[in-house]
Amino acid sequence: MGTQQRPQLTARRADRYVLYTDSVQSTDAEIAFFRRVYRAENGRPPLVLREDFCGTAAISCDWVRRGPANRAIGVDLDDEPLRWGREHYLAQLRPDQAKRVRLIKGNVLSVRTERVDVIAALNFSFCVFKERATLMRYLTRCRAAIKPGGIMVMDIYGGPDSQKPGREKTRFKGFTYVWDQAAYNPITNEALNHIHFLFPDGTRMNKAFTYDWRLWTPAELSEALREVGFKDVRVYWEGTGADGKGNGAFRPCQRPKVEQAWIAYIVGLA
Numbered sequence: 001m002g003t004q005q006r007p008q009l010t011a012r013r014a015d016r017y018v019l020y021t022d023s024v025q026s027t028d029a030e031i032a033f034f035r036r037v038y039r040a041e042n043g044r045p046p047l048v049l050r051e052d053f054c055g056t057a058a059i060s061c062d063w064v065r066r067g068p069a070n071r072a073i074g075v076d077l078d079d080e081p082l083r084w085g086r087e088h089y090l091a092q093l094r095p096d097q098a099k100r101v102r103l104i105k106g107n108v109l110s111v112r113t114e115r116v117d118v119i120a121a122l123n124f125s126f127c128v129f130k131e132r133a134t135l136m137r138y139l140t141r142c143r144a145a146i147k148p149g150g151i152m153v154m155d156i157y158g159g160p161d162s163q164k165p166g167r168e169k170t171r172f173k174g175f176t177y178v179w180d181q182a183a184y185n186p187i188t189n190e191a192l193n194h195i196h197f198l199f200p201d202g203t204r205m206n207k208a209f210t211y212d213w214r215l216w217t218p219a220e221l222s223e224a225l226r227e228v229g230f231k232d233v234r235v236y237w238e239g240t241g242a243d244g245k246g247n248g249a250f251r252p253c254q255r256p257k258v259e260q261a262w263i264a265y266i267v268g269l270a
């Protein structure tokens with residue numbers, strides 16, 4: 001933007017997908033993680049990614065920039081984020097990159113795709129499946145859609161802080177992000193969460209995004225992945241910095257330090 005000032009953000013002026021990108025997404029880190037884990041298993045980088053629950057397909061669009069043979073398939077039920085992704089991310093790619101992205105409006109429980117090197121189900125999106133039978137149906141299909149040597153990458157959060165209602169505010173340039181754990185049921189492990197955005201002029205975008213989830217545990221996910229035929233499962237735990245907060249470095253782990261809140265990747269090896 002050079003020396004030009006951005007107009008101050010307000011609830012009316014802001015685009016919720018831009019705010020989501022700025023506050024929640026980190027495509028660089030996600031892609032680096034897939035490549036590191038896949039390369040360690042196969043000695044070469046992965047080429048074909050399927051991004052399930054892709055929303056705006058930010059990862060898919062970034063993926064095809066990383067190499068001329070990289071291809072991505074994004075799958076989401078909802079037209080709105082897919083359209084936004086086409087207009088904002090896909091449109092920024094060169095034609096030779098854009099033609100290597102395929103976006104599918106469809107249900108991950110029934111979609112049929114070619115077999116891929118990596119399936120990513122991130123931002124805890126598979127937690128919309130609240131029954132084990134549905135989760136197993138999804139993972140069975142994923143297993144069948146991954147090539148030998150490929151990986152299934154899921155992320156999950158937990159810890160005592162995730163098991164109670166509460167709000168956490170984080171300031172970003174021009175707005176404040178609020179993670180609102182509105183309700184939690186310790187019997188079913190169901191969690192109802194919202195994202196709100198607050199602006200310097202006092203306006204707010206309430207419930208910009210809402211997630212009605214069942215929080216699966218690493219143990220449940222690991223068992224489920226093995227049960228559908230993944231030959232091995234690894235849990236990559238996020239390290240903590242001096243401030244006690246997550247530092248973005250994920251390492252294989254079997255006995256992590258007990259934290260109030262944690263995030264982990266669960267990886268199935270095909």
Ligand SMILES: C[S@@+](CC[C@H](N)C(=O)[O-])C[C@H]1O[C@@H](n2cnc3c(N)ncnc32)[C@H](O)[C@@H]1O
Pocket residue numbers: 025052053054055056057058075076077078081106107108109122123124125128211
């Ligand atoms: C938490 S958002 C994640 C979006 C994306 N991963 C991101 O980080 O921007 C969840 C997405 O999953 C999609 N979704 C929910 N159930 C789905 C299903 N059964 N099949 C495909 N997409 C689904 C929703 O439409 C929504 O865009």
